Amino acid sequence: MSKIAKGLMKRKFLFATLLALTMFGAVYGFAATLSVSSNALSAGNATLPSCQTGSPTSSYGLAYDSTLGSTGGYKVSSVTVSGLSSPCASKTVSVVLTDASNAQLATGSATIPAGGGTVAISSLTGSAPAASVAGVQIAING
Amino acid sequence: MTRFTKILGTTLAVWLALAAAAAAATLTVSSNVLSAGNAAVSSCGVSSLTASRVVDNNGGITEVDVASIPLACQGQTLSVTLADTTGAALASYTTTLAGCTSTCAASFTGLGGTISAANLKYFSFALVGS
Numbered sequence: 001m002s003k004i005a006k007g008l009m010k011r012k013f014l015f016a017t018l019l020a021l022t023m024f025g026a027v028y029g030f031a032a033t034l035s036v037s038s039n040a041l042s043a044g045n046a047t048l049p050s051c052q053t054g055s056p057t058s059s060y061g062l063a064y065d066s067t068l069g070s071t072g073g074y075k076v077s078s079v080t081v082s083g084l085s086s087p088c089a090s091k092t093v094s095v096v097l098t099d100a101s102n103a104q105l106a107t108g109s110a111t112i113p114a115g116g117g118t119v120a121i122s123s124l125t126g127s128a129p130a131a132s133v134a135g136v137q138i139a140i141n142g
Numbered sequence: 143m144t145r146f147t148k149i150l151g152t153t154l155a156v157w158l159a160l161a162a163a164a165a166a167a168t169l170t171v172s173s174n175v176l177s178a179g180n181a182a183v184s185s186c187g188v189s190s191l192t193a194s195r196v197v198d199n200n201g202g203i204t205e206v207d208v209a210s211i212p213l214a215c216q217g218q219t220l221s222v223t224l225a226d227t228t229g230a231a232l233a234s235y236t237t238t239l240a241g242c243t244s245t246c247a248a249s250f251t252g253l254g255g256t257i258s259a260a261n262l263k264y265f266s267f268a269l270v271g272s
Contacts, residue, residue, distance in 0.1 A: 052177040062268045064223040064231050072229030074221060074268035091175055097183075130268045139178035 051087040076128040086116040091142025098135040186215035202255025211246035
């Protein structure tokens with residue numbers, strides 16, 4: 001075989017190798033992208049940070065409601081949460097009032113002001129008769 | 143630059159791009175702040191309360207008294223609403239329980255007799271701590 005023919009063969013071999021490598025890379029790349037999008041399953045983990053140090057305290061505002069029960073009565077009209085830490089500023093505090101069986105009576109939320117401290121939740125969804133409230137759940141999210 | 147060098151360079155560039163795309167598929171997860179907790183809403187020991195009213199000669203209510211409130215309720219705010227047969231409020235009063243001895247008591251005086259005793263059907267009570 002002539003020198004020219006040998007050189008040509010060597011170049012063809014290298015070209016074929018590079019082409020194979022490129023195609024493998026393409027398949028690998030597409031497969032890695034596809035595994036997240038086509039299966040609609042993505043997974044990972046992260047630590048849930050908390051901005052609150054110490055325990056916040058809740059207090060209650062009452063209002064008489066003539067439609068409560070058969071004779072009317074007092075219900076919780078607002079919840080004030082105090083003792084909120086300053087790093088929680090601008091985050092949302094949510095409150096759920098529950099009865100003795102832990103069933104939800106009323107919920108509400110508000111944005112924590114700059115510096116934390118105290119926030120009043122004056123609009124509650126649901127009805128929480130004062131005599132029925134047995135628990136309060138508070139969550140800060142943001 | 144030879145043709146072979148060009149092909150090699152292009153191939154390497156494509157391969158590196160695909161490798162980067164594959165690496166980007168690794169999921170990065172972050173989380174917002176979340177804090178949560180719950181607490182029992184306790185009572186100061188009231189199971190039931192009783193009120194009495196003082197009526198003037200015209201049948202108007204001049205005073206409402208609430209007695210036998212547990213001592214543990216001292217410092218809390220007592221709200222009382224007088225309601226008619228439909229539950230509609232006729233008047234509401236609030237006071238902070240203070241000066242308790244063995245039990246607490248509250249008197250709402252000077253009501254002026256403007257509320258007819260004949261219309262009063264229910265007392266509603268609530269106590270809330272500060």
